[in-house]
Amino acid sequence: MANDISKTGILLESGTNELELLEFVVGGQHFGINVAKIRELCNYETPTPIPNSHEYIEGIYMPKDMLITAINLAKALGIPKEDNPSTDMYIVTNFNRVYTAFHVDQVVGIHRLSWEDMVKPDTTMSSAANASAIGVVKINGKVILVLDFEKILSEINPESGLRVSEIDMLGERDRSDVKILLAEDSAMLLEMMKDCLSKAGYVNLIPTSNGLEAWKELNKIIDDGGKIGEDISCVITDIEMPQMDGHRLLKLIKDDRRFNKLPVIIFSSLVNEEMRIKGKSLGADAQLSKPEIGNLVKMIDSLIGK
Structure with a gap:
């Protein structure tokens, strides 16, 4: 099953300082990604391994005749992955003119909020997951780290x-x-x-x-x-x-x-x-x-x- 985020009917007026945030889970921790970065959500399929690839890369994934690199987000964030294949998902992104599938444990839902609600991570937050966050926001009592996906990709390929x-x-x-x-x-x-x-x-x-x-x-x-x-x-x-x-x-x-x-x-x-x-x-x-x-x-x- 695939969910095309671009066709959900979610539109934001220009210049209102709002965003749509997709909440998801990796290793029991809650993270977020700007919906504007997402192409679609897909059920997880075991990718085809790539010999001698970067440690974050699980392999290649090919939905709808499109070849996409699959990233193990738990490994990129340095946290243990939960073993629950029934909820595993790919978040397929499109930014910097590159399509990438990020493997996550579970997708929770979409929230509308203002960038004013988000604070910059404290410099004392030193774990790999925290270091890859562009912001922190609290939603429904949960602290959610909004990830810097560009930084993760740049660790794989600096020119990206x-x-x-x-x-x-x-x-x-x-x-x-x-x-x-x-x-x-x-x-x-x-x-x-x-x-x-x-x-x-x-x-x-x-x-x-x-x-x-x-x-x-x-x-x-x-x-x-x-x-x-x-x-x-x-x-x-x-x-x-x-x-x-x-x-x-x-x-x-x-x-x-x-x-x-x-x-x-x-x-x-x-x-x-x-x-x-x-x-x-x-x-x-x-x-x-x-x-x-x-x-x-x-x-x-x-x-x-x-």
Whole structure:
């Protein structure tokens, strides 16, 4: 049995800071994933093993003539898996233009909530599962860790997060002092973005870890007398972030006359057809899938002039 999440009738208005969260269980612990990342839910089938593959990979799974890599999520999170084949499921995801099947013990259900309800994991949380979480939320008395699936895939293939090799292909570039604000909740990806953009000549970067921090920083710049094009020239934002997501940040910027002519680029693993429509309706100047760091640099060049 397969459940196509895209046809459940669940639609969210753009820029409301809401998300749909699928709750599931691995090793007795409750986790969550943004429904926007999910293609479908399928009953578990034993995959075909791949020789000499990464330890997280169970094998390949082939529903509907589509070849998909199956990931043992319990192993990736470093927790023991429960032995209950009757409830095992695949969560088939589609982000960063890659389809992946994550093997879980049980799917619980879908919850609607606000990104404001989600808090960033404390830095003292050091287990593998906690280290792979982008946020923590409490629903019906249960603490649910919202997992960073991009981080898990990047541990298998680093180029799935950012194709950093694309920066070297751009060749030697001049330095630019234009100020660019980055909103990215993954500390690992934020550092990689800073490094890549700096190598591409954009060295005047303002890093923030979510949309709320970014919005406060933008207001501070303007309140201190800053000008668009001089003290801030561009915003690059992820979509999926605790406290405030990228679509809400985009809406706030585009609805505020103080930020007229400030380009906003959506740079996210969630850029698909539906998300492109939402981003366009909110006024995004460009939308790029997260691995495409080389195209991001070219888009910055185009929007603000190298």
